[in-house]
Amino acid sequence: MPETGSVDRFRLNARPNDRKYMTTLDTADLAAPTTIEEFRERLSGISEGLPRRLRQCADHIAANIDRIAVSTVAELAAGADVPPSALMRFCQILGYSGFSEMQKLFRDAYAPGFPDYSTRLKNLKETGAGTPSALLGEFIEAGRLSLEALAKSADEAALAQAVVLLAAADTVHIIGLRRAFPVAAYLAYVFDKMSVPAMLHEGTGKLDHRHALRPGDAVLAITFAPYSDETIALAQHARDQGLPVVALTDRITSPLARAGDAILTVPEVDFGAFRSLSATLALAIALAVAVGSARG
Amino acid sequence: MPETGSVDRFRLNARPNDRKYMTTLDTADLAAPTTIEEFRERLSGISEGLPRRLRQCADHIAANIDRIAVSTVAELAAGADVPPSALMRFCQILGYSGFSEMQKLFRDAYAPGFPDYSTRLKNLKETGAGTPSALLGEFIEAGRLSLEALAKSADEAALAQAVVLLAAADTVHIIGLRRAFPVAAYLAYVFDKMSVPAMLHEGTGKLDHRHALRPGDAVLAITFAPYSDETIALAQHARDQGLPVVALTDRITSPLARAGDAILTVPEVDFGAFRSLSATLALAIALAVAVGSARG
DNA sequence: GATATTTTGGAATAATTATTCCATTTTGGA
DNA sequence: TCCAAAATGGAATAATTATTCCAAAATATC
Numbered sequence A, B: 001m002p003e004t005g006s007v008d009r010f011r012l013n014a015r016p017n018d019r020k021y022m023t024t025l026d027t028a029d030l031a032a033p034t035t036i037e038e039f040r041e042r043l044s045g046i047s048e049g050l051p052r053r054l055r056q057c058a059d060h061i062a063a064n065i066d067r068i069a070v071s072t073v074a075e076l077a078a079g080a081d082v083p084p085s086a087l088m089r090f091c092q093i094l095g096y097s098g099f100s101e102m103q104k105l106f107r108d109a110y111a112p113g114f115p116d117y118s119t120r121l122k123n124l125k126e127t128g129a130g131t132p133s134a135l136l137g138e139f140i141e142a143g144r145l146s147l148e149a150l151a152k153s154a155d156e157a158a159l160a161q162a163v164v165l166l167a168a169a170d171t172v173h174i175i176g177l178r179r180a181f182p183v184a185a186y187l188a189y190v191f192d193k194m195s196v197p198a199m200l201h202e203g204t205g206k207l208d209h210r211h212a213l214r215p216g217d218a219v220l221a222i223t224f225a226p227y228s229d230e231t232i233a234l235a236q237h238a239r240d241q242g243l244p245v246v247a248l249t250d251r252i253t254s255p256l257a258r259a260g261d262a263i264l265t266v267p268e269v270d271f272g273a274f275r276s277l278s279a280t281l282a283l284a285i286a287l288a289v290a291v292g293s294a295r296g
Numbered sequence C: 001g002a003t004a005t006t007t008t009g010g011a012a013t014a015a016t017t018a019t020t021c022c023a024t025t026t027t028g029g030a
Numbered sequence D: 001t002c003c004a005a006a007a008t009g010g011a012a013t014a015a016t017t018a019t020t021c022c023a024a025a026a027t028a029t030c
Helices: A006-010 A036-046 A052-063 A065-070 A073-080 A084-093 A099-110 A117-126 A132-153 A156-167 A178-193 A206-212 A229-240 A255-259 A278-294 B006-010 B036-046 B052-063 B065-070 B073-080 B084-093 B099-109 B117-125 B132-153 B156-167 B178-193 B206-212 B229-240 B278-294
Strands: A172-176 A198-201 A218-223 A245-249 A262-265 B172-176 B198-201 B218-223 B245-249 B262-265
Touching (some): A036 A052, A036 A065, A052 A065, A052 A073, A052 A084, A065 A099, A065 B065, A073 A084, A084 A099, A117 A132, A132 A278, A132 B117, A132 B132, A132 B156, A132 B278, A156 A218, A156 A262, A156 A278, A156 B132, A172 A178, A172 A229, A178 A198, A178 A218, A178 A278, A178 B178, A218 A229, A218 A278, A229 A245, A229 A255, A245 A255, A245 A278, A255 A262, A278 B132, A278 B278, B036 B052, B052 B065, B052 B073, B065 B099, B073 B084, B084 B099, B117 B132, B132 B278, B156 B218, B156 B245, B156 B262, B172 B178, B172 B229, B178 B198, B178 B218, B178 B278, B218 B229, B245 B278
Parallel strands (some): A172 A218, A218 A245, A245 A262, B172 B218, B245 B262
C-alpha cells in the first residue's frame, strides 16, 4: 500500500519512517474518541505540531465544542476561517470517517431521553429474567432517572406561582383519580398535617363535589395521560368560576394545562400503564410543604 | 386568494367563516413563536382540537423539546409515529415556513450548559432556605438517596417469598393508612390493571372489613412509624386465621414485622416530618407487577 | 535554487435531509 | 346514506450539506 495522502501521516496505520521529510508532529492516532472527555483530551494532545489550517480548526473547535452538535461543516469552517475541506480533513485526522460521525457523538451525548421502558420491561418479562429483584432494579432506576430529570427541568417560576395561589386559598380542593390518586391522597395527608384546609375529591358519585367549590378556594388538579375527564371537568369548572387552578400534569400539551393558572409538569418515566411517581411525589410534597409554611 | 389547503385553517390569515364545515378549533395563529417560552405557550394553546396525527406531533414535540435542535425531521417524525409530511404540516401550523426555520430557534438557543444533576440541585437549594425551589431540591435528594439505599439493602429472598404468597392468594387485601395510604392506593390500582383480585381496605368505619377476609386470601399490610394500630390489628387478625401476611414497613423491629410471613423493609430518607415514598413505591410496584405476571 | 513532499482551496459529486404535491382515506354533517 | 371538506401518507422533487478529489501553492531538505 503506497502512501496515498497526507492525512495518513497523522493516523493510526501510518508507517512512521518511510519518508524523507517530517515537518510536523507524528501523531499516530488511535481510534476516534467515543466520549466527549476523550475528545477533549485528543484535541489538546494533537493541536501542537499541526499545520496552519488544521491548527485553526483545532482551535476553533476547542473554543466552540458545544456548538458542534448544532452546526454544519460550512458554519464551523467559516468560524475557523478555513475552507470546508480543511475541516473535513481535521475530522478524519481525529479518527472519524467524516464530520457527520464526529457530530453524532455530540448529538447523542446531549440527548437526555429516557430509555424506552415499556419495551424494556416487556423484554424483561418475556426473557424470563423477570425475577422480582430484576423488576425492582428497573423500577429503582426509573425512579432515579425521573428525579434527575425533574431536577433539570423543574420550572421554578411556575412552582413559586403555584405556592402563592394555594397559600392564598381558603380551602384547597385536591383532585386526582386513578394513577394520580395516590399523589392526591398524599397531598391531602400532608396538607392535613400542616393544618392547611384541604379537601380530597374522590371520583365516586360523579360530579357532586363541584358544589363544594366556594369563592376564595383554589383547586389543585392532577392527571396524566390518558387524562381523566372528571379531573379536567372539575378544573375547568373551577376556572369558569374564577377560582385559581394549579395543574400537575405530564406535558404542557395536556388538556389540563389549558385550565391551569400555574402549570407544573413532571417528567416521569412511564411503563405502559404504570409510572414510578417518584418525581411527581417529590414535586407534590415540596409544593405542599411550601404552601404550609407560607401560611405560617 | 383562494383557500389553498387545510393548514391555512389554523394559521394567521385564515378567514374564519368562508367555509361550510368547522370540525376543529379555529386556532388562528399569530406569527411564529420567536422564543422558546413563546413556543411552549403556543404548543399548549394549540394542542386542543388538533386532528390525530398533528396532536401526536404536538405531544411528541412537547415531550422532546430539547431534542429539536439536534434532530432531523425524519427522526422526530418517527418518534411521534407519524410520516415526515405530518411533522412538516405541524411546523407550518405553528407559523414557521418549515422545519428548518423552527429548528433554527432551538439551535440558536442551544446551550448545553444545561447544568448537570448535581449542579442544578445545588442551585435549587441555594435559592434560599424555605423557598419552594429549595424544598424541591431537598425532596429530590431524599428520594434519590432512598432509592439508592433500597437498591443496596433490598432483601431478594423476602421479595420472592412475598410474590409467591400473593400470587397464590384468591384475593389480596391491601391495607395502609395515613401516610401509607398512597402506597396502598397505588398498589390497588396496579393490581386492578393487572387483573389481580384485590381489595383496598380503608380506615373509615373502623374494623368492619375484617369479615371480608376469607380462607385462601392474603393480606398486604403497610405501615411506618408511628405505626397504625388498625393496620397491625388487621394483619394480626389475618395471621390468627392462618392467612399469609406480607408486611411492608420501615424497620425489621416494626410491630408489623411480628405479624408478617414475608417482611419487606424500605429505607426511606425523611426530610423534615415527611418522607418521599420514592423507595416505597418502587418496591410496591415491583411487587405488584411481579405478582401480576406470576399469575399469568 | 531544485526537488520531493505536504498542505491547501475550491470545484465536482454524493449523500442526506427538507419540502411539496396530490391521490386516497377519513370525518362530520345533511 | 351520501356529499363536501379535512386529513393523511407516500412518492417526487428541491435544497442543503457532507465529502472527495486533484491541481496548485507552500514548505522542507538538499
